[in-house]
Amino acid sequence: MSRYEARIDVAHLPGVLDPQGATVERALPALGYHNVSDVSIAKTIRLVVDAASADAARAQVDEMCRRLLANPVIERYEISLEELSPT
Amino acid sequence: MSARVGIVLFPGTNCELDVEWAVEQLGGETTMLWHGDATIRGVDAVVVPGGFAHGDYLRTGAIARFSPVMDAVTEFARAGGPVVGICNGFQVLTEAGLLPGALQKNVGLSFLCETVELRVETSASVLTALATAGEILRIPINHFEGNYVCDEATLRVLRERDRIVLRYVHNPNGSLDDIAGIANEAGNVVGLMPHPERASDTLLGSADGIVLLRSLLAAAETTRGRAELSA
Numbered sequence: 001m002s003r004y005e006a007r008i009d010v011a012h013l014p015g016v017l018d019p020q021g022a023t024v025e026r027a028l029p030a031l032g033y034h035n036v037s038d039v040s041i042a043k044t045i046r047l048v049v050d051a052a053s054a055d056a057a058r059a060q061v062d063e064m065c066r067r068l069l070a071n072p073v074i075e076r077y078e079i080s081l082e083e084l085s086p087t
Numbered sequence: 088m089s090a091r092v093g094i095v096l097f098p099g100t101n102c103e104l105d106v107e108w109a110v111e112q113l114g115g116e117t118t119m120l121w122h123g124d125a126t127i128r129g130v131d132a133v134v135v136p137g138g139f140a141h142g143d144y145l146r147t148g149a150i151a152r153f154s155p156v157m158d159a160v161t162e163f164a165r166a167g168g169p170v171v172g173i174c175n176g177f178q179v180l181t182e183a184g185l186l187p188g189a190l191q192k193n194v195g196l197s198f199l200c201e202t203v204e205l206r207v208e209t210s211a212s213v214l215t216a217l218a219t220a221g222e223i224l225r226i227p228i229n230h231f232e233g234n235y236v237c238d239e240a241t242l243r244v245l246r247e248r249d250r251i252v253l254r255y256v257h258n259p260n261g262s263l264d265d266i267a268g269i270a271n272e273a274g275n276v277v278g279l280m281p282h283p284e285r286a287s288d289t290l291l292g293s294a295d296g297i298v299l300l301r302s303l304l305a306a307a308e309t310t311r312g313r314a315e316l317s318a
Contacts (some may be wrong), residue, residue: 016236017261019192068153071146071182073189074236 001050003084004057008076010041010070045069054081090307091116093130095160095176097140097151098122102173106136109287113297115304125155127309132169132213132307133160137229137282147190147232148178153260157183160191169213169306170276174230175213177278186269186278187245194261196284198231202292203283204256205267209249212270213306214277214299224295226281228259228267234281235262245269253279275306 012018018040025039050086051057061079094103096119107117118130122140127133140151151157157179164170164185172180180186193199194254207215207222218256219225237245242264253268260280268279283296 017194017234019194019196019234019261022194023196046304068149069145071149071189073181073187073238074191 001052002054003048003050003086004054005046005048005084006057006061006083007080007082008045008047008061008065008069008077009042009080010045010053010075011040013076016074018070033060054083057081066076089114089116089279090131090304090311091118091129092307093118093120093127093133093301095120095133095135095156096122097138097154097179099140099142100136100138100175102137102175102282104282105282106134106173109284109296109300110134110304112287113300113304115307118155120271122156123152123200125158125159127159127163129295130261130307131310132303132305133171134171135160135172135179136284137174137176137221140175140179141312143175143232146182147175148182151179152183161185164276167275168310169232169272169303170309171214171303172276172278173278173282173284174228174233177280178232179278180278185222185276186271187241188269190232190280191234191236192232193230193234193259199233200227201259202227202286203259203267203281206256208254209270211249211279212252212274212302213222214268214270214279214283215252216305217302218298222298223256224253224286224298225293226283226286226296226299227293229285230260230280233260233262235266235280237263248272250274252277253281260317 020041283299286296287295
């Protein structure tokens with residue numbers, strides 16, 4: 001059994017309007033930043049999972065994303081996994 | 088005995104008493120359904136009311152749909168029982184897969200609390216059976232995440248199968264195709280962002296929600312006595 005830390009970035013699917021990103025994008029020019037575009041706001045979920053292998057950990061995290069952590073109707077997600085060294 | 092409407096209570100639900108009051112004014116009976124109980128206690132219709140179920144953590148409705156009561160609600164809905172989700176309840180029903188699409192933050196990021204005009208698009212649903220297509224209703228909205236989205240294929244099906252139940256006359260939140268409420272294929276499950284229970288007496292500024300609640304009660308009457316649903 002190994003211990004893995006997963007970082008999951010949950011963002012809007014391309015083409016789905018991101019009202020928060022759009023509002024921030026409109027606010028930045030007010031501060032003088034006129035060269036900014038493509039603002040999108042995502043959320044990050046971190047968790048630690050004990051699993052037999054990195055593949056097993058990733059498969060489980062992927063399943064959790066599909067079932068709860070992301071809504072596939074409007075969101076996409078990316079998982080990065082790192083094995084934690086035993087203490 | 089009159090039709091009995093079950094009202095689902097999650098931690099964070101806050102519109103249950105308004106729904107109870109409105110339903111009882113119209114002669115219906117009500118039963119509160121606790122989210123942790125895996126039963127809907129033989130009611131004839133279910134309302135998932137508004138609020139902030141489970142604090143809206145992660146996404147609106149995302150945690151609520153795993154509540155034990157939702158399995159019973161889903162089974163009831165699949166058997167044809169009338170189920171209506173109002174506001175946060177609509178969000179719960181989409182997360183639970185009882186209705187397609189999702190609701191996300193309003194365009195402009197404003198929390199909206201105002202009375203809006205809605206156009207009844209079809210009477211082929213448990214919530215609009217007594218209304219007339221084309222009728223305009225004045226009913227309050229009260230939400231931050233009422234901006235309906237779905238993919239193109241889903242939208243096409245919703246349009247072709249007459250499943251867009253209510254549309255905003257003046258779109259307040261960026262909702263796709265001005266959608267304020269939709270139904271499932273059979274018309275027995277309806278989700279809507281506006282609050283008909285808050286337009287149930289002229290003292291509240293509008294009584295236009297009554298026709299919707301009466302439709303639900305009529306559907307509940309039909310449910311009563313259907314043994315397969317009251318198990």
